[in-house]
Amino acid sequence: MTRPHRQRVLALTPRERLEAGWASLDIRENHRCVRGPQTGMAMVRGRMGGTGNAFNLGEMTLTRASVVLDDGTVGSGLLGHGWVSGRDHRHAELIAMIDACAQHERFRERIDELIASLYSERQAREQQNSREVAATRVDFFTLVRGE
Template sequence: MTRSQRQRILALTPRERLKSRWTALGIDRPHRRVRGPETGMAMVRGRMGATGNAFNLGEMTMTRASVTLEDGPLGHGWVRGRDFHHAELIALIDACAQQDDLRERIDAELIAPLADELATRNAEASRTAAATRVDFFTMVRGE
């Protein structure tokens, strides 16, 4: 799993769910804050019809944090909204996942189950949206 895939899953997982799964792993590495957590704005871009030219849709609030482990790796975390604890927890997991002895365990025991939960939530949201789908068609008059 790539670092960006891991970051995406961590950012989309609710903080309480992420915290409980991380605590269950029992990984406790001493760390210190390097930056933040701090809140700012990020530009959100969109596309017409998902394939057209990109345009600036608007701004959203984001929180970022950076931590370093005592033995070196630097981790970063970003999350939408103002959840300082979520951003810092993501940064800690990111730093730990950069260590060879922890990466496989984090990916197998933390990230993979969270990815499955995310896929299940997305599939259910798609089914709910599909239930409200309306197909429009044009009737041609036979004149």
Template sequence: MKDLQDDTGGAADRRAWMGLLARAPSGRPAELLDALGPRPAADWLRRPETGSVMVQGRAGGTGAPFNLGEMTVTRCGLRLADGTVGHAYVQGRDKPHAEAAALIDALMQTGAAERVRAEVLDPLAAEAARRRDTRARKAAATKVDFFTMVRGDD
């Protein structure tokens, strides 16, 4: 099993795919994972459980942190037969989403990583990019340009 925490690039990659899985629409990671074929057997380290986490904010994005409020999350952890461990934290109470995300996290640390990236993560990333583009176009349509006219009072 490859320990991604020792590899700065690997840890950054893992953060990226875990963030992508956490932000994916409910049910979509499971749908793409199931298209790969039967799911591998895994033992639970932590069954999916729902709780809350404190969300912090920063004034202006750079100021001192302050507690913004609590958010409901579902987390779980599992271990594949080869010993590879996968974890997931997803917003809300969606246990199947958390299960699929943890399994994908574990598979991304195995020899199946390239196939999982091509058939699960890349489509999720493309869909997320389309959602961002749509949101940006809607925001741009409401943009108002203010300008100052020179009045000619000499």
């Protein structure tokens, strides 16, 4: 599992579900925050039609955190980072903690299993939402006068 994929799944998972998943792993690693959690703003950019020139769509609130495990991995550069939209400091710190632990061989397999289950839950929710939206779909058509 790639790190960007793991970060995306963690950021899109509700914090309550992430807390439950983290607790189920039973990983007891002490950590300290190197940076944050901090809340700030990020510029969101868009493209007209997805391919046009980029433009500034607006700003969004973003929270980030960086942690290091107490086993001293900061010297080796294995930091955990977490970003989440909104102001949830605990969510960002939890993502950073999972990211830091996922870089260690002894935790990687269990964390990958958690990420896979969170990803499949998210896909199931998205499919359910798509079915609900499709049930309310209205097809419009235009009548042309025959002149």
